[in-house]
Amino acid sequence: MIANLxxxxxxxxxxxxxxxxxxxxAARAVAETPGAAYNPLCIVGDAGLxxxxxxxxxxQAIEKADSRYSVEYFTPxxxxxxxxxxxxxxxxxxxRNRLVDTDVLLVDDLHALPLQExxxxxxxxxxxxxxxxxxxxxxxxxxxxxxxxxxDETLIERLADGLVVAVGAPEYETRxxxxxxxxxxxxxxFTEGVLEAVASYEITDVRELIGVLNRLVALQAVSETxxxxxxxxxxxxxxxxxxxxxxxxxxxxxxxxxxxxxxGVTDTVKRQVDAWESRLNEATKRWAxxxxxxDRLATVTTTSSGKTVDETLEEFERDVEELxxxxxSVSGIDASLADDPAFFDPDRLVEARGIAEKVVSKPPAxxxxxxxxxxxxxxxxxxxxVAVEATKAVSAYPGQERNPLVLVGSTGVxxxxxxHATxxxxxxxxxxxxxxxxVRELAEALADAEAGGTVDDLREELNAANALLxxxxxxxxGNESLQKILGAAFSRAYESQRQIxxxxxxxPRESSVLDESLRTTLMNGFVGTLAAxxxxxxxxxxxxxxxxxxxxxxxxLADYLADRPADSVREVTGSVVRVLDEAESRGIAPSAALAxxxxxxxxxxxxxxxxxxxxxxxxxxPSSSVRSVEKMIWVWPDxxxxxxxxLS
Amino acid sequence: MSLVNFTTxxxxxxxxxxxxxxxGKTCNLRYIYGKVPxxxxxxMVSLATEAERTLFFDFLPLELGTISGFATxxxxxxVPGQVYYNATRxxxxxxxxxxxxxxxxxxxxxxxxxxxxxNLQANLIDQEVDIRTLPLVLQYNKQDLPADLILSPHELxxxxxxxxxxxxxxxxxxxxxxxxxxxxxxxxxLRKLSEETPV
Numbered sequence: 001m002i003a004n005l006x007x008x009x010x011x012x013x014x015x016x017x018x019x020x021x022x023x024x025x026a027a028r029a030v031a032e033t034p035g036a037a038y039n040p041l042c043i044v045g046d047a048g049l050x051x052x053x054x055x056x057x058x059x060q061a062i063e064k065a066d067s068r069y070s071v072e073y074f075t076p077x078x079x080x081x082x083x084x085x086x087x088x089x090x091x092x093x094x095x096r097n098r099l100v101d102t103d104v105l106l107v108d109d110l111h112a113l114p115l116q117e118x119x120x121x122x123x124x125x126x127x128x129x130x131x132x133x134x135x136x137x138x139x140x141x142x143x144x145x146x147x148x149x150x151x152d153e154t155l156i157e158r159l160a161d162g163l164v165v166a167v168g169a170p171e172y173e174t175r176x177x178x179x180x181x182x183x184x185x186x187x188x189x190f191t192e193g194v195l196e197a198v199a200s201y202e203i204t205d206v207r208e209l210i211g212v213l214n215r216l217v218a219l220q221a222v223s224e225t226x227x228x229x230x231x232x233x234x235x236x237x238x239x240x241x242x243x244x245x246x247x248x249x250x251x252x253x254x255x256x257x258x259x260x261x262x263x264g265v266t267d268t269v270k271r272q273v274d275a276w277e278s279r280l281n282e283a284t285k286r287w288a289x290x291x292x293x294x295d296r297l298a299t300v301t302t303t304s305s306g307k308t309v310d311e312t313l314e315e316f317e318r319d320v321e322e323l324x325x326x327x328x329s330v331s332g333i334d335a336s337l338a339d340d341p342a343f344f345d346p347d348r349l350v351e352a353r354g355i356a357e358k359v360v361s362k363p364p365a366x367x368x369x370x371x372x373x374x375x376x377x378x379x380x381x382x383x384x385x386v387a388v389e390a391t392k393a394v395s396a397y398p399g400q401e402r403n404p405l406v407l408v409g410s411t412g413v414x415x416x417x418x419x420h421a422t423x424x425x426x427x428x429x430x431x432x433x434x435x436x437x438x439v440r441e442l443a444e445a446l447a448d449a450e451a452g453g454t455v456d457d458l459r460e461e462l463n464a465a466n467a468l469l470x471x472x473x474x475x476x477x478g479n480e481s482l483q484k485i486l487g488a489a490f491s492r493a494y495e496s497q498r499q500i501x502x503x504x505x506x507x508p509r510e511s512s513v514l515d516e517s518l519r520t521t522l523m524n525g526f527v528g529t530l531a532a533x534x535x536x537x538x539x540x541x542x543x544x545x546x547x548x549x550x551x552x553x554x555x556x557l558a559d560y561l562a563d564r565p566a567d568s569v570r571e572v573t574g575s576v577v578r579v580l581d582e583a584e585s586r587g588i589a590p591s592a593a594l595a596x597x598x599x600x601x602x603x604x605x606x607x608x609x610x611x612x613x614x615x616x617x618x619x620x621x622p623s624s625s626v627r628s629v630e631k632m633i634w635v636w637p638d639x640x641x642x643x644x645x646x647l648s
Numbered sequence: 649m650s651l652v653n654f655t656t657x658x659x660x661x662x663x664x665x666x667x668x669x670x671x672g673k674t675c676n677l678r679y680i681y682g683k684v685p686x687x688x689x690x691x692m693v694s695l696a697t698e699a700e701r702t703l704f705f706d707f708l709p710l711e712l713g714t715i716s717g718f719a720t721x722x723x724x725x726x727v728p729g730q731v732y733y734n735a736t737r738x739x740x741x742x743x744x745x746x747x748x749x750x751x752x753x754x755x756x757x758x759x760x761x762x763x764x765x766x767n768l769q770a771n772l773i774d775q776e777v778d779i780r781t782l783p784l785v786l787q788y789n790k791q792d793l794p795a796d797l798i799l800s801p802h803e804l805x806x807x808x809x810x811x812x813x814x815x816x817x818x819x820x821x822x823x824x825x826x827x828x829x830x831x832x833x834x835x836x837x838l839r840k841l842s843e844e845t846p847v
Contacts, residue, residue, distance in 0.1 A: 257827040258683045264831045266715050268838040269659065273716040 005073060007278060008185075009056035015181055017174030020050060020167040027054045030136060031061035034069065034104050038163035040127070040137035042110075044144050045167035048205035051140035054167075055106045058138055062104055067289070072102040076112045083119050099126035103135050110141040110159075113151055120152045127158055137162070169204035178206060179213055188217045190227060197229035201236055211263075212236055218263035219256050276309050283313050292320055293345035319346035326356040333359050336368035336427050336434045366445065366461055369423025369436035369469065378417055379544060381537035384409075387528030391418055394499060395425030398467055402526035404490065404500035408507050409530030412568030415503035416471050418530070422501055423469045433466030439475040439482070446482050455485075462489035470502040477513045487517030494521050538562040538572050545576045546590070556592040564599070575599065651745055651837070652718070659720045661837050663830075664741055666768050667750035668760035669729030672789040675820040676750060677708045677724055680830065683823070684710060705740045722834070729764065738771050746783035746837040748829055750820075751808060753790045753798040761808060783836030785814045787829045792819040 011031070016024045023045075029037035043051045059071045074082070086095035099105065099122060107113075113120065127137055141148065145159040170178060179195040194216065203209045215235060220227045235256075284294045296316060323343050331338030337359060342352040375395075380388045387409075393401050405422075407415045416438075423436035437445075449458040462468065468489060476482050493500050500521070507529075508514055508522040533541070539562035546553045557579070566572045575595070582598050583590035652659050665673040681692045690709035706726040713720065725744075727737040741747075749768065751761040772779050788804045799807070801817045809815055814832045818825025 256683075257823070258680075258685065258688070261827045261831050261834070262712055265712055265720065265834050265838065268835050269715040269718065269720060272838060273718065 005056045005059055005278070006274065007060070007281065008274075009053045010060055011057045013181065013185070014050065014053055014057055015170075015174060015177045017170055017177065019169065019171055019174065020045075023054060023165040023167045026163055026165050027058050027138075028061075030138060031058045031065075034062055034136040035134045039131065039134075040139060040159055040162035042145055042159045042162060042164045043138070043140045043167060044142070044164060045140075046142060046169070046204070048207040049167045049169060050206055051167060052108050055108055055138060055140050059104065059106055069103045070101065071104040071106070072098065073106045073108070075108045076110070079107065079113075079123070080116070080119060083116075083122065087118075096122060096125070099123070100129050102130070105130055105135070105137050107137075107139045110139045110151070111143050111148060113148075120155065124152050124154050124158075127155060131158065170206060170209070172199055175199035175203065175209060178209060182210055182213055183217075186217060188220065190216065190220065190232075191229075193229035194227055194232045197232045198236060214263040214267060215260060218266060219259040279309060279313065283316070287316070287320065291344050292323075293341075293347065295345075296347050316346055319349050323349060323352055326352050330356050330359050334368060335371060336432055339427065340432050366435045366437050366442070366458075366465070368434050369420040369427060371424065373417045373420035374424050375421045378414065378421055379537055379540040381534050381540065383531040383534040383537050384414060384418070387418060387530050390526055390528040391422040391501070392425075394501060395422055395429070398426045398429060398499035399497040403497070404494065404502065404522055404525030406508055406522050406525055406527045407501070407503045407530060408505070408527055409503075410505055410532070410568065412570035413530040413532065414569050415530055419469050419471050419501060419503050423467070426467045426469075426499060430466045433464065434469070435462065435465040435467070436469040436471070438471040439473055442470070442486075443476070443479055443482055446479075446485065450481075459485055459489070462486075463492055465489075465493070465498070467499040467501070468493050469500075473502045473504040473508075473514075473518075474506065474511075476515075476518075480515070483515035483518055487515050487521070490518060490521040494524065500525070532567045533569055533572060535562055537569075538564075538566060541569060541572050542576055545573065545580075549576075549580055550590065554589070554591055557590055557595055560592040560595050651840070657718050659715070659718045659838075660723065661721075661745045661834065662723045662725065662743055663746045663748065663833055663837065664744040665724065665726040665748045665750055666737070666741070666764070667729055668752060668757065668764040669731075671729060671750045671752040671757070671761075671764075672818075672820040673726040673729065673750045674706050675789075676748070676787070676818075676826050676829070677706050677726055679820055679823045679826045680710075680724065681708055683827070688712070705736065724830075731763075731767075734767065734771070737767070738774065741768075741771055742775060744782070745840075746785075746833045748785055748787055748833050749808075750787045750789050751804060753788045753804060754793065755797065755799050758799065758807060761804075765808060780811065783833060783840060785816065785829060785832045785836065787816045787818050787820075787825065789818045789820050789825075791817045792822065792824075 011024070011028060014024060023043050026038050026041055027043070030039075030041050043054055045051050055073065059073050062069050062071055082098070083095055086092055086098075105126065107123070113123075130137055139159060144164060145156045148156055176196055176199040179199055183190060183195065195213075198209075198212055198216065203212065212235070216227060216232060219231075219235060280297055284297045287297070288294050297312075323346060327338050327343040330340075330343070337355065340352070340355060342348040342355060345352075375392070378388070387407050390402050390405055391407070394403070394405050407418055409415050420436055423434050427434040445458055446455070449455045462485065470486065473486075476486060490500055502522070504511075507527055508519050509527070511519060514522075539558060542558045542561045543553050546558065561572070561575055561579070564575065566575075579590050579595045579598055583594055586594075588594070651661060665676055667673055677692065681689060688711050690711070693707040705728065706724075708724040710722040710724065711719075712722065725740050727733070727740045747768065749765060751757075751765075769779050772782065786804075786809055788799075788801050790798060791801070801815060805815055814836070816825045816829040816832060818829060820826055
């Protein structure tokens with residue numbers, strides 16, 4: 001919510017009569033379709049007739065309907081303050097951008113616009129750009145655009161081009177409705193005829209009308225009997241006649257002085273309490289939208305902290321800033337921990353500090369899934385349909401279905417990609433404790449732990465994981481101690497319904513080399529096979545790579561490459577890279593003819609490069625946390641070829 | 649003193665009527681006491697000498713009821729104006745949220761008014777309160793006296809109102825300007841709520 005809006009100024013609380021019906025209707029239309037209905041909209045009327053109320057109602061209705069809309073509301077003083085603050089801070093551009101980047105610009109009391117040319121020039125520039133971009137402009141003024149004095153002609157012309165609607169002084173029926181509505185809001189009840197008696201006076205300023213009502217409320221609060229219409233008339237007439245009495249004249253006792261005093265105090269306290277609530281609500285909404293727990297702000301007025309509202313808000317923002325820093329330090333080491341709820345709750349700052357300290361001082365041996373691999377980048381086909389379906393089921397209900405899940409396939413068919421994608425999806429559900437690691441890394445961690453005497457810590461880390469995802473399990477064969485630790489960890493995870501997913505190059509049911517405890521646990525699960533890429537997968541892969549690398553797809557080239565049989569995804573990506581490299585070195589567009597010539601013909605190949613291309617078809621960012629060297633090489637070179645290169 | 653207590657949902661304002669002896673401070677409180685409905689006021693405590701001079705201080709608690717969810721009460725105090733009661737004045741002034749300086753409009757009392765105003769400033773400095781930040785209004789009392797005996801509000805403004813404070817002409821005996829003054833200082837005090845209120 002914009003900070004300087006009165007939350008009570010909404011369309012629901014705006015009393016509509018004949019004299020302001022058109023303005024209210026236009027304002028509603030603007031709020032429902034900003035930029036489309038009447039643009040600009042100029043609301044004209046004397047002071048105290050509800051122009052500001054309509055502007056604030058528009059702003060709040062738009063924000064409520066779609067919080068993505070950016071709305072700026074300015075009074076002339078606010079505009080001037082914002083401008084001077086920006087200029088004195090050397091950020092004139094920021095002020096300009098603030099005006100231009102908004103979706104809805106509302107300027108109140110335009111007739112009081114500062115005469116400073118710079119500010120007017122900014123406003124003219126902003127209205128020009130906003131109108132050109134179909135963004136909504138609404139202004140309120142006590143005079144029509146044509147009668148505005150000292151305001152830039154361009155601005156006047158622009159406003160006159162839009163809809164100019166007037167709000168008139170409230171008539172008797174409207175005055176009764178306003179008094180009735182405000183009495184209801186304040187929970188005040190009057191005997192019949194009291195409000196009508198007040199409304200019968202030609203009070204044209206709504207603020208004055210509310211002022212009289214405030215006095216009625218205060219008077220009734222201190223009276224033993226309900227107010228009568230005559231007493232209400234006496235109150236108003238007494239005020240009017242007493243207004244000119246000088247202090248020196250005795251006996252100005254025609255009105256209840258205490259009630260008047262009480263009414264003034266009530267108004268002031270109410271304004272202050274509204275201001276606190278408005279600031280707290282605005283801050284609560286802002287931080288909640290960014291995912292932070294705002295319980296502290298919600299309870300600020302019911303607990304005694306000894307701090308002012310501003311101090312409380314500043315402290316909250318400081319704590320959030322520290323949480324961000326702590327989270328950043330943790331996410332660089334263990335991304336899965338960065339989603340811990342403690343990093344989003346300023347009231348759990350101490351806990352967040354503890355987590356960060358623990359992680360930073362003793363980083364976990366085991367990592368989480370790499371964010372480079374997600375389901376979105378995985379190309380599915382009949383060759384891997386069963387495995388993909390199983391991983392998605394596991395992601396939705398970790399530990400409950402298909403546990404353990406074993407992904408079986410030969411090298412380069414996308415098992416690792418699918419494993420990490422599953423790990424990322426599970427992390428979105430479980431948030432913390434998702435271990436996704438290659439057996440090579442695990443073996444290294446075990447060797448380090450054995451050397452450092454911290455095997456128990458490693459074991460504890462495995463046992464504490466909420467989900468265990470192990471890549472290339474077959475590489476554990478021959479490492480007895482690793483198989484035993486994994487067997488125990490799998491067994492405990494299975495018993496406590498924590499998800500296990502692993503990749504392996506052969507069906508564990510047919511394996512004769514896996515440790516018995518590992519094999520037993522895996523045999524209770526579900527096996528999803530990834531076969532060699534079929535034509536559909538190959539075609540999808542080629543199209544994706546061409547699109548990513550050159551932003552266009554030659555269908556003949558895609559068909560040619562997809563038609564070539566391949567045992568692995570690596571083979572397909574290798575072919576695409578070779579064609580792209582050759583095309584680049586020759587300075588021509590890659591084509592089917594070039595591919596045919598390169599793959600089947602006599603053209604000598606350009607020296608191979610080893611780009612960061614992942615074998616499953618996605619480009620791996622250099623910052624990816626994958627450690628396996630084997631996995632970073634897009635195709636294994638023929639040793640004899642390498643030997644010849646080195647000899648030459 | 650805390651103006652607002654969010655835990656108990658209370659707003660309590662302490663307002664002190666300050667000024668030279670016989671300027672009409674107690675008179676202000678008596679008039680207010682007489683106009684406030686019985687259920688809204690506490691007992692007015694007044695310690696006076698036989699000659700009706702305030703010996704210690706006057707105290708009038710006002711219960712304004714619940715406003716926007718806050719039980720709101722005002723505590724009005726006067727200080728003894730006589731020079732030799734400065735220790736008492738300091739004591740009463742402690743924790744004041746707002747001050748009404750009641751000046752005697754009689755021309756011959758001008759020096760006493762100035763001396764009392766200086767005394768107010770000195771006592772506030774002793775309590776490490778900046779008079780420029782304290783909600784303060786001036787009341788020019790006894791404006792009902794014959795014109796040749798008194799200074800006009802404009803003349804008093806020239807002599808006393810060095811910060812363009814709000815000032816009110818008054819006749820506290822009859823009540824003119826009494827509630828206007830109270831309302832004036834109350835607004836200043838309550839406006840400071842959002843700046844200084846602990847929650």
